[in-house]
Amino acid sequence: MSDLPYMQERWFEVLKTACAERGVTTVAAELGFSNHTGTSRVLSGRYGNTERFAARVLARLDTVNCPHTGANEARALCHAQFAAEPPTHNPYRLAHWHACRRCAHRPEIES
Known part of the structure; x- marks a missing residue:
C-alpha cells in the first residue's frame, strides 16, 4: 500500500475501519457505488483526486x-x-x- 498523504486523514481511517468490519463491496454500496472498484482503488492508493470521495465517506460513514x-x-x-x-x-x-x-x-x- 502506498503511503499517500490522504491515508493519514480521518476520512481514510473511517473508510478502512468500515471496510474491515463490513467488507469493501458493502461499503461501496453504502457510499452509492454500483461496484467496489473505486473503493478498492482508494484503499490501495491508486485513485486520482479523492476530495469528493472523502466528502462522501464523511457524510455517509462517519456517524x-x-x-x-x-x-x-x-x-x-x-x-x-x-x-x-x-x-x-x-x-x-x-x-x-x-x-x-x-x-x-x-x-x-x-x-
Whole structure:
C-alpha cells in the first residue's frame, strides 16, 4: 500500500475501519457505488483526486449514535447541532441542544 498523504486523514481511517468490519463491496454500496472498484482503488492508493470521495465517506460513514434521538447521525451534523445557537422557539430542539452539551460525542472545545 502506498503511503499517500490522504491515508493519514480521518476520512481514510473511517473508510478502512468500515471496510474491515463490513467488507469493501458493502461499503461501496453504502457510499452509492454500483461496484467496489473505486473503493478498492482508494484503499490501495491508486485513485486520482479523492476530495469528493472523502466528502462522501464523511457524510455517509462517519456517524455517531445520538443518545438524544437514538439515531445514527453524521458527525458533521452532530457538530453543527453542538455549535448552533440555542433554539428557544421549539422545546424538543432546545432539549436536543442541551443534550448535545452533555454528550460524549461533542467536539472538543478549542482554546
